[in-house]
Amino acid sequence: MATNTKELSVEEKLRALYDLQLIDTRIDEIRNVRGExxxxxxxxxxxxxxxxxxxxxxxxxxxxxxxxxxxxxxxxxxxxxxxxxxxxxxxxxxxxxxxxxxxxxxxxxxxxxxxxxxxxxxxxxxxxxxxxxxxxxxxxxxxxxxxxxxxxxxxxxxxxxTEKEEAFLSEKSAEFEALIEARLLTAYKRIRSSVRNGLAVVSIERGASAGSFFTIPPQTQVEIAGRKKIITDEHSGRILVDSSLAEEEREKMKQLFSQF
CATH class of the missing domain: 1.10.287.1490 (Helix Hairpins)
Known part of the structure; x- marks a missing residue:
């Protein structure tokens, strides 16, 4: 994936962030298998x-x-x-x-x-x-x-x-990071390092944010679904995406992960 030279739309930023989260989570899972x-x-x-x-x-x-x-x-x-x-x-x-x-x-x-x-x-x-x-x-x-x-x-x-898969995913993680503006990437990494499960970007599931399970007000849910601005969970600080976008990106990443 080549580094994008044009300004991404908010939706593209959200997709890139969620893809990065899915890749980094998979890397976390691989490293957890090794454990101590x-x-x-x-x-x-x-x-x-x-x-x-x-x-x-x-x-x-x-x-x-x-x-x-x-x-x-x-x-x-x-x-x-x-x-x-x-x-x-x-x-x-x-x-x-x-x-x-x-x-x-x-x-x-x-x-x-x-x-x-x-x-x-x-x-x-x-x-x-x-x-x-x-x-x-x-x-x-x-x-x-x-x-x-x-x-x-x-x-x-x-x-x-796991070594080959981790190396491949680490490369993909770097490629997605290159798509995301520095300020947003810094925020992503800060949130990720501050939460126990490493989830900085989560989807809305049944009216609540995955990972923290705090209910999201209906009006905020509408704004999140509109994909016009980056919205964070006021309780956990995590970046929020709508469930449809999340499902689409999960399917896309599933294809990527299925290579191994």
Whole structure:
């Protein structure tokens, strides 16, 4: 649809507005089918990434602790070697002072061994705790990954069904917007964003405006049917069209939507 260069009549403006409303409502319906799925997928992706990072960090911590335990065990061996050396030296000392000095060295090395053994025990306990956390994290990660895979598949199926139609309708929506003067289009978008169901243009059905169900005075109904000026519902602010025009445009849009 090419952009219209001539000034539209009020009736043409009303038809263009109602067509735009029907197209935008259909786009809303398509997006509602997706619902919160895209956000759910995004949240699950964040959770999976967080659990993966946490598990990897814990594994790295285990590697560090293992290296520390090895270092402590090597230190114990060094202390034991030192003890043997001092004990050997005690066999050839010349006086008590030298003997006592070597005894203190042996005692110091023994204390260092005790401290290292205590630290190894603590580090092993820390490793066991981290292993339990890793196992729990792996279970959560597997569950979340499975759930994410399911949700991604669900979203992909919906997107495959609706993406082409939404792109087509978005293009049509832009074409109809181009027909409508800026002031009127701004009003349409403002009303649409302020009402819960997104209906900015509604028809008169059984003497009341669709969407709000407030009764429209007979004289106003006559003016709306005359299609000579843009009239809004005094209660909801919605733009009003007569039921005949609405039915004609619904049939026209039905043909458009039936392509999908």
């Amino acid at each position: 799925l895209p956000l759910e997928v995004e949240d699950l992706e964040d959770e999976v990434a967080g659990l993966t990072t946490r598990t990897e960090k814990l594994k790295q911590d285990l590697d560090v602790i293992e290296d520390q335990i090895k270092a402590k065990k090597n230190a114990i061996e060094d202390h034991q070697t030192a003890i043997k050396k001092y004990q050997k030296q005690q066999e050839s000392v010349r006086n008590n002072r030298e003997f006592n000095s070597l005894t203190k060295e042996v005692e110091f090395q023994e204390l260092e061994i005790q401290l290292a053994e205590k630290q190894i025990k603590e580090m092993k306990a820390s490793m066991e705790s981290k292993k339990e956390i890793i196992a729990s994290s792996k279970e959560k990660l597997e569950a979340k990954s499975s759930h994410l895979k399911h949700k991604k598949s669900e979203l992909a199926d919906i997107m495959a069904e």
